[in-house]
Amino acid sequence: MLEQKYPLSWKKKKFSIKIFCSIPNIATGILLKAGDTSFIIDPGDGILRDLNKEIGVKNLLGISQVFVSHGHHDHVGGVWSLLTYLRVMQKKTPLTIYYPNECVEIESIFHAFEKVYSHSITYKIVLKAIKKTNSFVTKKVTVKPFPVIHKEHLHTGGTRQVPALGYNFSFNGMTICYGGDTAYCEDLVKHAKGVDLAVLEAGHDEETPDEMHMTMKEAVSIGKSAKKYFLVHVPE
């Protein structure tokens, strides 16, 4: 069993990532920095506490982009508190949330937030459902979303595939690949290859591969194709 010590950090010139936490069924929370820009990736429970400590209120209010890999609670559990905190602290600049198309959790949280605070939201929230996985540039960072395979159990006993994305973030000639939650898939293999840092989940704790998470062996095999890799989302 891999013992993870969070936070995990990587930094090269002015490009960095800090993974505050990535524990299956509990929480994920990641901060990406590119020059003066900060992005939040997968705001799970605790993200507000971690960001407040890491960058302080002023910088938190300046954050304009959130990227969500999929809607499972351990990846979006902090969205409500984040949106509410930014309202209480009177954020003025817009906040864009990127998420996989048809991720019902993000849209539901947003609509509930909008309903509850309709008269006191101080900033604009822009929802960007990613339908096409073309790359785009925002705040000098090139973002390349890619589809991954992630499923969830149904109460009837079956499984269903959930809308799920990984993201490659490139800045100043360097690339970080964040796979999100995923089974072993060709898209991840392709996007992790040769990157400066691959952040890969190894959430399946058995040797037999499944359609939800990668085994340690699968994650390592992909990680070795990158210059450096972190294994995250490992069951504790």
Ligand SMILES: [Zn+2]
């Ligand atoms: Zn998940």
